[in-house]
Amino acid sequence: MHKKKLMLLFVFTIFAAVLVGAFYMFFNFRKEKVITYKADxxxxxxxxxxxxxxxDSVELCQTSTLVYMNLKWRELEPEEGVYAWDDIEADNHLDEWRKEGKHLVLRFVCDYPKSEEHMDIPDWLYEKTKDGEFYTIEYGCGYCPDYNNKTFISEHEKVINEIGRHFSEDGFLAYVELGSLGHWGEWHTYYPAGIPKMPLTEIRSIYVGQYVNAFPYARLLMRRPFAEMPEDFGVFNDMTGAEEDTLEWLGWIENGGYYNATKEENGLRSAQDVWNIAPIGGEFTSSIPMSTMLGDDLDKTLSLLEDSHMTFIGPMVPECPRGDDGVLEAACDVLRTVGYRYRVSSFSMRNAVNNITEIGITMTNDGVAPVYFDLLPYIYIEDQNGTVLEKSLISMDLKKLCQDQEMQSTIRVSSDLLKEDGTKIYVGIEEQGKNEPSVYLNMQAQREGTKSLLWSKK
Structure with a gap:
Protein backbone atom coordinates (compact mmCIF):
# COMPACT_ATOMS: atom_id res chain seq x y z
CA MET A 1 0.00 0.00 0.00
CA HIS A 2 2.84 2.33 0.91
CA LYS A 3 4.63 1.55 -2.36
CA LYS A 4 1.46 2.27 -4.31
CA LYS A 5 1.14 5.71 -2.69
CA LEU A 6 4.78 6.45 -3.47
CA MET A 7 4.25 5.43 -7.08
CA LEU A 8 1.17 7.67 -7.37
CA LEU A 9 3.08 10.56 -5.77
CA PHE A 10 5.95 10.02 -8.22
CA VAL A 11 3.59 9.98 -11.21
CA PHE A 12 1.80 13.08 -9.97
CA THR A 13 5.11 14.88 -9.46
CA ILE A 14 6.27 14.02 -13.00
CA PHE A 15 2.90 15.10 -14.41
CA ALA A 16 3.01 18.40 -12.50
CA ALA A 17 6.56 19.04 -13.68
CA VAL A 18 5.58 18.39 -17.30
CA LEU A 19 2.53 20.62 -16.92
CA VAL A 20 4.55 23.47 -15.40
CA GLY A 21 7.16 23.11 -18.12
CA ALA A 22 4.48 23.17 -20.78
CA PHE A 23 2.96 26.32 -19.34
CA TYR A 24 6.41 27.91 -19.09
CA MET A 25 7.24 27.01 -22.68
CA PHE A 26 3.84 28.26 -23.89
CA PHE A 27 4.05 31.62 -22.19
CA ASN A 28 7.70 32.05 -23.11
CA PHE A 29 6.77 31.13 -26.68
CA ARG A 30 4.07 33.82 -26.70
CA LYS A 31 6.23 36.43 -24.96
CA GLU A 32 6.15 39.75 -26.77
CA LYS A 33 9.22 41.90 -27.40
CA VAL A 34 8.36 45.61 -27.55
CA ILE A 35 10.64 48.44 -28.68
CA THR A 36 9.65 52.12 -28.61
CA TYR A 37 11.10 54.97 -30.66
CA LYS A 38 11.15 58.68 -29.87
CA ALA A 39 10.65 61.46 -32.39
CA ASP A 40 13.68 63.28 -33.75
CA ASP A 56 13.35 79.63 -62.13
CA SER A 57 15.11 80.03 -58.76
CA VAL A 58 17.39 77.15 -59.61
CA GLU A 59 19.61 77.27 -56.54
CA LEU A 60 16.68 77.39 -54.10
CA CYS A 61 14.94 74.53 -55.91
CA GLN A 62 17.96 72.25 -55.47
CA THR A 63 17.09 71.65 -51.81
CA SER A 64 13.28 71.44 -52.11
CA THR A 65 10.96 68.66 -53.22
CA LEU A 66 8.34 71.14 -54.46
CA VAL A 67 8.67 73.87 -57.09
CA TYR A 68 6.21 76.65 -57.86
CA MET A 69 5.07 78.16 -61.16
CA ASN A 70 2.89 81.14 -61.97
CA LEU A 71 1.51 80.43 -65.44
CA LYS A 72 0.25 83.52 -67.24
CA TRP A 73 -2.37 83.14 -69.95
CA ARG A 74 -0.55 85.57 -72.23
CA GLU A 75 2.62 83.47 -72.15
CA LEU A 76 0.88 80.13 -72.57
CA GLU A 77 -1.49 80.95 -75.45
CA PRO A 78 -0.03 83.87 -77.45
CA GLU A 79 -2.19 82.87 -80.41
CA GLU A 80 -5.67 81.43 -80.08
CA GLY A 81 -5.43 77.65 -79.82
CA VAL A 82 -1.62 77.68 -80.03
CA TYR A 83 0.11 76.76 -76.77
CA ALA A 84 3.75 77.67 -76.11
CA TRP A 85 4.54 74.63 -74.00
CA ASP A 86 8.12 74.31 -75.27
CA ASP A 87 8.93 77.82 -74.04
CA ILE A 88 7.05 77.34 -70.75
CA GLU A 89 8.84 74.06 -70.05
CA ALA A 90 12.30 75.49 -70.88
CA ASP A 91 11.91 78.81 -69.06
CA ASN A 92 10.80 77.07 -65.87
CA HIS A 93 13.25 74.11 -66.01
CA LEU A 94 10.32 71.72 -65.71
CA ASP A 95 12.07 68.78 -67.35
CA GLU A 96 14.96 69.12 -64.90
CA TRP A 97 12.60 69.19 -61.92
CA ARG A 98 10.70 66.16 -63.23
CA LYS A 99 13.89 64.15 -63.56
CA GLU A 100 14.85 65.03 -59.99
CA GLY A 101 11.54 63.69 -58.71
CA LYS A 102 10.13 67.03 -57.58
CA HIS A 103 6.46 67.99 -57.69
CA LEU A 104 4.85 71.15 -59.01
CA VAL A 105 2.62 73.77 -57.38
CA LEU A 106 0.77 75.66 -60.12
CA ARG A 107 -1.24 78.87 -60.26
CA PHE A 108 -2.80 80.12 -63.52
CA VAL A 109 -2.86 83.93 -63.61
CA CYS A 110 -4.76 86.46 -65.72
CA ASP A 111 -3.78 89.66 -63.87
CA TYR A 112 -0.36 90.13 -62.25
CA PRO A 113 0.33 93.76 -61.25
CA LYS A 114 3.73 95.17 -62.29
CA SER A 115 5.44 98.54 -62.37
CA GLU A 116 4.67 99.14 -66.06
CA GLU A 117 1.46 99.06 -68.11
CA HIS A 118 0.78 95.59 -69.53
CA MET A 119 -1.77 92.78 -69.94
CA ASP A 120 -1.51 89.19 -68.75
CA ILE A 121 -4.22 87.90 -71.07
CA PRO A 122 -3.46 87.39 -74.77
CA ASP A 123 -4.13 90.17 -77.28
CA TRP A 124 -6.57 87.95 -79.18
CA LEU A 125 -8.65 87.44 -76.04
CA TYR A 126 -8.64 91.17 -75.33
CA GLU A 127 -9.96 91.80 -78.85
CA LYS A 128 -12.79 89.33 -78.18
CA THR A 129 -13.81 90.90 -74.86
CA LYS A 130 -12.52 94.47 -74.29
CA ASP A 131 -14.69 95.01 -71.22
CA GLY A 132 -11.99 95.00 -68.55
CA GLU A 133 -10.01 97.94 -67.19
CA PHE A 134 -6.40 99.01 -67.39
CA TYR A 135 -5.30 100.27 -63.99
CA THR A 136 -2.56 102.07 -62.12
CA ILE A 137 -3.09 101.59 -58.39
CA GLU A 138 -1.00 101.04 -55.27
CA TYR A 139 -0.54 97.38 -56.27
CA GLY A 140 1.02 98.45 -59.59
CA CYS A 141 -0.15 98.50 -63.20
CA GLY A 142 -2.07 95.95 -65.22
CA TYR A 143 -5.33 94.96 -66.83
CA CYS A 144 -8.26 93.41 -64.98
CA PRO A 145 -10.70 91.45 -67.18
CA ASP A 146 -14.41 91.28 -66.52
CA TYR A 147 -14.69 87.75 -65.17
CA ASN A 148 -18.45 87.70 -65.83
CA ASN A 149 -17.90 87.89 -69.59
CA LYS A 150 -19.32 84.75 -71.24
CA THR A 151 -16.63 84.68 -73.93
CA PHE A 152 -13.93 84.97 -71.29
CA ILE A 153 -15.48 82.11 -69.31
CA SER A 154 -15.72 79.92 -72.41
CA GLU A 155 -12.11 80.54 -73.47
CA HIS A 156 -10.98 80.01 -69.88
CA GLU A 157 -12.49 76.54 -69.90
CA LYS A 158 -10.50 75.67 -73.02
CA VAL A 159 -7.17 76.83 -71.63
CA ILE A 160 -7.72 75.18 -68.24
CA ASN A 161 -8.53 71.90 -69.96
CA GLU A 162 -5.34 72.21 -71.98
CA ILE A 163 -3.25 72.76 -68.85
CA GLY A 164 -4.91 69.78 -67.20
CA ARG A 165 -4.19 67.63 -70.26
CA HIS A 166 -0.55 68.69 -70.43
CA PHE A 167 0.27 67.68 -66.87
CA SER A 168 -1.96 64.61 -66.63
CA GLU A 169 0.51 61.88 -67.55
CA ASP A 170 3.38 61.70 -65.05
CA GLY A 171 2.24 62.79 -61.57
CA PHE A 172 4.51 65.84 -61.67
CA LEU A 173 1.72 68.32 -60.89
CA ALA A 174 0.66 67.91 -57.26
CA TYR A 175 -1.09 71.11 -56.15
CA VAL A 176 -3.16 73.62 -58.10
CA GLU A 177 -3.96 76.93 -56.44
CA LEU A 178 -7.09 78.28 -58.11
CA GLY A 179 -5.87 81.50 -59.66
CA SER A 180 -7.52 82.93 -62.79
CA LEU A 181 -9.59 85.54 -60.93
CA GLY A 182 -8.36 88.77 -59.39
CA HIS A 183 -4.96 90.37 -58.90
CA TRP A 184 -2.23 87.70 -58.65
CA GLY A 185 -4.99 85.09 -58.98
CA GLU A 186 -5.98 85.79 -55.37
CA TRP A 187 -9.71 86.21 -56.03
CA HIS A 188 -9.98 89.88 -55.12
CA THR A 189 -9.86 93.12 -57.15
CA TYR A 190 -9.28 96.72 -56.14
CA TYR A 191 -12.79 97.75 -57.18
CA PRO A 192 -12.73 101.22 -55.46
CA ALA A 193 -10.49 102.29 -58.36
CA GLY A 194 -13.19 101.39 -60.91
CA ILE A 195 -11.79 97.93 -61.61
CA PRO A 196 -14.41 95.23 -62.30
CA LYS A 197 -15.61 93.53 -59.15
CA MET A 198 -15.24 89.84 -58.44
CA PRO A 199 -18.18 87.80 -59.75
CA LEU A 200 -20.85 86.43 -57.44
CA THR A 201 -21.01 82.84 -56.22
CA GLU A 202 -23.01 81.61 -59.21
CA ILE A 203 -20.32 82.68 -61.70
CA ARG A 204 -17.40 81.73 -59.45
CA SER A 205 -18.87 78.24 -59.26
CA ILE A 206 -18.45 77.90 -63.03
CA TYR A 207 -14.72 78.56 -62.73
CA VAL A 208 -14.43 76.12 -59.83
CA GLY A 209 -16.18 73.45 -61.87
CA GLN A 210 -13.76 74.00 -64.76
CA TYR A 211 -10.81 73.37 -62.43
CA VAL A 212 -12.42 70.27 -60.95
CA ASN A 213 -12.94 68.80 -64.41
CA ALA A 214 -9.44 69.67 -65.63
CA PHE A 215 -7.40 68.43 -62.64
CA PRO A 216 -8.91 65.21 -61.22
CA TYR A 217 -5.40 63.98 -60.35
CA ALA A 218 -4.19 67.03 -58.36
CA ARG A 219 -5.11 68.60 -55.02
CA LEU A 220 -6.88 71.95 -55.44
CA LEU A 221 -6.75 74.97 -53.13
CA MET A 222 -8.58 78.32 -52.92
CA ARG A 223 -7.49 81.63 -51.41
CA ARG A 224 -10.53 81.67 -49.13
CA PRO A 225 -13.14 79.06 -48.16
CA PHE A 226 -15.69 80.37 -50.64
CA ALA A 227 -19.28 79.17 -50.47
CA GLU A 228 -18.74 77.25 -53.71
CA MET A 229 -15.58 75.49 -52.48
CA PRO A 230 -15.95 71.68 -52.67
CA GLU A 231 -15.39 69.64 -49.51
CA ASP A 232 -12.07 68.19 -50.68
CA PHE A 233 -10.46 71.55 -51.52
CA GLY A 234 -7.71 73.08 -49.43
CA VAL A 235 -6.97 76.76 -48.88
CA PHE A 236 -3.86 78.92 -49.19
CA ASN A 237 -2.65 82.02 -47.37
CA ASP A 238 -0.46 84.47 -49.29
CA MET A 239 0.00 86.57 -46.15
CA THR A 240 1.84 83.91 -44.13
CA GLY A 241 3.83 85.57 -41.37
CA ALA A 242 1.51 88.59 -41.09
CA GLU A 243 -0.36 88.11 -37.82
CA GLU A 244 -3.46 90.24 -38.40
CA ASP A 245 -4.05 88.94 -41.94
CA THR A 246 -3.44 85.32 -40.98
CA LEU A 247 -5.79 85.49 -38.00
CA GLU A 248 -8.47 86.98 -40.26
CA TRP A 249 -7.89 84.15 -42.76
CA LEU A 250 -8.14 81.56 -39.98
CA GLY A 251 -11.38 83.23 -38.91
CA TRP A 252 -12.79 82.73 -42.43
CA ILE A 253 -11.91 79.04 -42.21
CA GLU A 254 -13.45 78.70 -38.77
CA ASN A 255 -16.61 80.71 -39.27
CA GLY A 256 -17.21 81.47 -42.97
CA GLY A 257 -19.61 84.35 -43.46
CA TYR A 258 -19.40 87.72 -45.21
CA TYR A 259 -17.31 88.26 -48.37
CA ASN A 260 -16.63 91.98 -48.63
CA ALA A 261 -15.47 91.95 -52.29
CA THR A 262 -18.98 91.01 -53.49
CA LYS A 263 -21.02 92.07 -50.44
CA GLU A 264 -22.36 88.50 -50.10
CA GLU A 265 -23.52 87.68 -46.59
CA ASN A 266 -22.69 84.00 -47.02
CA GLY A 267 -19.97 84.28 -49.61
CA LEU A 268 -17.62 82.24 -47.42
CA ARG A 269 -18.35 78.93 -45.72
CA SER A 270 -16.97 77.36 -42.58
CA ALA A 271 -14.29 74.76 -43.27
CA GLN A 272 -13.21 73.82 -39.76
CA ASP A 273 -10.27 71.42 -39.54
CA VAL A 274 -10.05 71.39 -43.33
CA TRP A 275 -6.35 70.42 -43.03
CA ASN A 276 -7.37 66.94 -41.89
CA ILE A 277 -8.63 66.17 -45.39
CA ALA A 278 -7.13 68.82 -47.69
CA PRO A 279 -3.83 70.72 -47.97
CA ILE A 280 -2.98 74.17 -46.68
CA GLY A 281 -0.51 76.21 -48.71
CA GLY A 282 0.51 79.79 -49.36
CA GLU A 283 3.59 81.97 -49.22
CA PHE A 284 5.35 84.34 -46.86
CA THR A 285 4.04 87.87 -47.12
CA SER A 286 6.19 90.47 -48.88
CA SER A 287 4.85 93.19 -46.56
CA ILE A 288 7.21 92.18 -43.71
CA PRO A 289 10.96 91.63 -44.18
CA MET A 290 11.91 87.98 -44.12
CA SER A 291 14.65 88.91 -41.63
CA THR A 292 11.93 90.08 -39.22
CA MET A 293 9.63 87.08 -39.65
CA LEU A 294 12.56 84.70 -39.12
CA GLY A 295 14.31 86.92 -36.58
CA ASP A 296 12.62 88.85 -33.80
CA ASP A 297 9.19 87.54 -34.82
CA LEU A 298 10.21 83.89 -35.26
CA ASP A 299 8.14 82.55 -32.36
CA LYS A 300 5.08 84.38 -33.67
CA THR A 301 5.73 83.08 -37.19
CA LEU A 302 6.01 79.50 -35.98
CA SER A 303 2.84 79.82 -33.90
CA LEU A 304 0.89 81.13 -36.91
CA LEU A 305 2.23 78.28 -39.04
CA GLU A 306 1.20 75.69 -36.47
CA ASP A 307 -2.28 77.19 -36.16
CA SER A 308 -2.56 77.18 -39.95
CA HIS A 309 -1.50 73.52 -40.33
CA MET A 310 0.41 74.37 -43.48
CA THR A 311 1.92 71.74 -45.75
CA PHE A 312 3.85 73.93 -48.19
CA ILE A 313 5.10 77.51 -48.48
CA GLY A 314 6.03 79.23 -51.73
CA PRO A 315 7.15 80.87 -53.87
CA MET A 316 8.21 83.51 -51.32
CA VAL A 317 10.63 81.49 -49.15
CA PRO A 318 13.84 82.18 -47.17
CA GLU A 319 16.99 82.35 -49.28
CA CYS A 320 19.38 81.18 -46.51
CA PRO A 321 22.63 82.85 -47.68
CA ARG A 322 25.77 80.85 -47.02
CA GLY A 323 27.39 81.63 -43.72
CA ASP A 324 24.19 82.94 -42.13
CA ASP A 325 23.53 80.16 -39.66
CA GLY A 326 20.78 82.14 -37.94
CA VAL A 327 18.60 82.32 -41.03
CA LEU A 328 19.34 78.68 -41.84
CA GLU A 329 18.30 77.47 -38.40
CA ALA A 330 15.17 79.64 -38.47
CA ALA A 331 14.27 78.19 -41.88
CA CYS A 332 14.74 74.71 -40.41
CA ASP A 333 12.40 75.66 -37.56
CA VAL A 334 9.82 76.66 -40.16
CA LEU A 335 10.23 73.34 -41.98
CA ARG A 336 9.74 71.46 -38.70
CA THR A 337 6.40 73.25 -38.36
CA VAL A 338 4.86 72.34 -41.72
CA GLY A 339 3.61 69.09 -43.18
CA TYR A 340 3.72 65.52 -41.90
CA ARG A 341 6.31 63.92 -39.59
CA TYR A 342 5.67 60.17 -39.47
CA ARG A 343 7.49 57.70 -37.24
CA VAL A 344 7.12 54.21 -35.85
CA SER A 345 6.45 54.87 -32.17
CA SER A 346 6.21 51.19 -31.17
CA PHE A 347 7.44 47.91 -32.67
CA SER A 348 6.65 44.47 -31.28
CA MET A 349 7.38 40.82 -32.16
CA ARG A 350 5.88 37.65 -30.78
CA ASN A 351 5.80 34.02 -31.83
CA ALA A 352 2.48 32.62 -33.00
CA VAL A 353 1.41 29.15 -34.05
CA ASN A 354 2.52 27.38 -37.22
CA ASN A 355 6.01 28.91 -37.23
CA ILE A 356 4.67 32.44 -37.64
CA THR A 357 6.00 35.64 -36.07
CA GLU A 358 3.55 38.50 -35.57
CA ILE A 359 5.06 41.96 -36.02
CA GLY A 360 3.12 44.86 -34.53
CA ILE A 361 3.62 48.40 -35.86
CA THR A 362 2.29 51.59 -34.29
CA MET A 363 2.81 54.74 -36.36
CA THR A 364 2.42 58.31 -35.14
CA ASN A 365 2.26 61.67 -36.93
CA ASP A 366 4.12 64.38 -35.01
CA GLY A 367 3.52 66.91 -37.80
CA VAL A 368 0.77 69.50 -38.18
CA ALA A 369 -0.89 67.79 -41.15
CA PRO A 370 -1.14 64.43 -42.91
CA VAL A 371 0.09 63.72 -46.41
CA TYR A 372 -2.55 64.16 -49.12
CA PHE A 373 -1.22 61.66 -51.65
CA ASP A 374 -0.71 57.91 -51.43
CA LEU A 375 2.45 57.07 -49.50
CA LEU A 376 2.87 53.36 -48.80
CA PRO A 377 4.60 52.14 -45.59
CA TYR A 378 6.47 48.80 -45.71
CA ILE A 379 8.68 46.63 -43.56
CA TYR A 380 11.73 45.10 -45.25
CA ILE A 381 13.32 41.91 -43.87
CA GLU A 382 16.93 41.74 -45.04
CA ASP A 383 19.75 39.26 -44.54
CA GLN A 384 23.23 40.21 -43.35
CA ASN A 385 24.22 41.15 -46.91
CA GLY A 386 21.33 43.56 -47.34
CA THR A 387 19.32 41.28 -49.63
CA VAL A 388 15.59 41.79 -49.17
CA LEU A 389 14.07 38.48 -48.07
CA GLU A 390 10.56 39.82 -47.74
CA LYS A 391 8.79 43.15 -48.22
CA SER A 392 5.40 43.54 -46.54
CA LEU A 393 2.92 46.39 -46.81
CA ILE A 394 1.86 47.94 -43.50
CA SER A 395 -1.91 48.24 -43.70
CA MET A 396 -2.33 51.95 -42.98
CA ASP A 397 -3.71 54.91 -44.93
CA LEU A 398 -1.25 57.66 -44.07
CA LYS A 399 -3.61 60.25 -45.57
CA LYS A 400 -5.81 59.63 -42.55
CA LEU A 401 -3.03 59.76 -39.95
CA CYS A 402 -3.44 63.33 -38.74
CA GLN A 403 -1.59 65.39 -36.15
CA ASP A 404 -0.79 63.53 -32.89
CA GLN A 405 -2.79 60.48 -33.94
CA GLU A 406 -1.71 56.82 -33.99
CA MET A 407 -2.46 53.84 -36.20
CA GLN A 408 -1.69 50.17 -35.55
CA SER A 409 -1.14 47.22 -37.85
CA THR A 410 -0.02 43.60 -37.52
CA ILE A 411 2.07 41.73 -40.10
CA ARG A 412 2.54 37.96 -40.06
CA VAL A 413 5.80 36.53 -41.44
CA SER A 414 7.49 33.14 -41.41
CA SER A 415 9.73 32.74 -38.34
CA ASP A 416 12.31 31.05 -40.56
CA LEU A 417 13.11 34.45 -42.06
CA LEU A 418 14.29 35.75 -38.70
CA LYS A 419 16.55 32.92 -37.50
CA GLU A 420 19.91 33.82 -39.02
CA ASP A 421 22.32 36.19 -37.30
CA GLY A 422 22.56 39.52 -39.09
CA THR A 423 18.91 39.52 -40.16
CA LYS A 424 17.36 43.01 -39.92
CA ILE A 425 13.90 44.53 -40.11
CA TYR A 426 13.60 48.04 -41.55
CA VAL A 427 10.64 50.35 -42.05
CA GLY A 428 10.31 52.59 -45.06
CA ILE A 429 7.73 54.63 -46.95
CA GLU A 430 7.41 54.58 -50.73
CA GLU A 431 5.79 56.97 -53.15
CA GLN A 432 3.30 55.17 -55.32
CA GLY A 433 4.97 53.75 -58.42
CA LYS A 434 8.58 54.23 -57.27
CA ASN A 435 9.03 50.73 -55.76
CA GLU A 436 11.69 51.91 -53.30
CA PRO A 437 11.60 53.92 -50.07
CA SER A 438 11.88 57.68 -50.58
CA VAL A 439 10.42 59.18 -47.39
CA TYR A 440 12.41 59.76 -44.20
CA LEU A 441 10.72 58.85 -40.94
CA ASN A 442 11.19 61.35 -38.09
CA MET A 443 12.38 58.82 -35.51
CA GLN A 444 15.47 58.18 -33.45
CA ALA A 445 16.76 55.02 -35.09
CA GLN A 446 19.68 53.84 -37.16
CA ARG A 447 19.18 54.53 -40.87
CA GLU A 448 20.06 52.87 -44.12
CA GLY A 449 19.26 55.51 -46.73
CA THR A 450 15.66 56.54 -46.08
CA LYS A 451 14.86 53.28 -44.22
CA SER A 452 14.88 53.15 -40.42
CA LEU A 453 16.11 50.07 -38.51
CA LEU A 454 13.53 48.43 -36.22
CA TRP A 455 15.25 45.17 -35.18
CA SER A 456 18.33 43.08 -35.84
CA LYS A 457 19.28 39.49 -34.97
CA LYS A 458 22.58 39.50 -33.10
Missing part, protein backbone atom coordinates in the same frame (compact mmCIF):
# COMPACT_ATOMS: atom_id res chain seq x y z
CA UNK A 41 13.88 66.94 -34.80
CA UNK A 42 15.48 66.37 -38.18
CA UNK A 43 14.55 68.27 -41.34
CA UNK A 44 14.28 65.96 -44.33
CA UNK A 45 13.52 66.47 -48.04
CA UNK A 46 10.25 64.56 -47.99
CA UNK A 47 7.81 64.68 -50.91
CA UNK A 48 4.73 66.90 -51.19
CA UNK A 49 5.72 69.26 -48.37
CA UNK A 50 8.10 72.04 -47.35
CA UNK A 51 9.26 75.05 -49.34
CA UNK A 52 8.12 75.54 -52.94
CA UNK A 53 10.49 78.08 -54.52
CA UNK A 54 9.81 79.60 -57.91
CA UNK A 55 10.77 77.24 -60.72
Missing amino acids: DGVYPNPYMGFAPDC
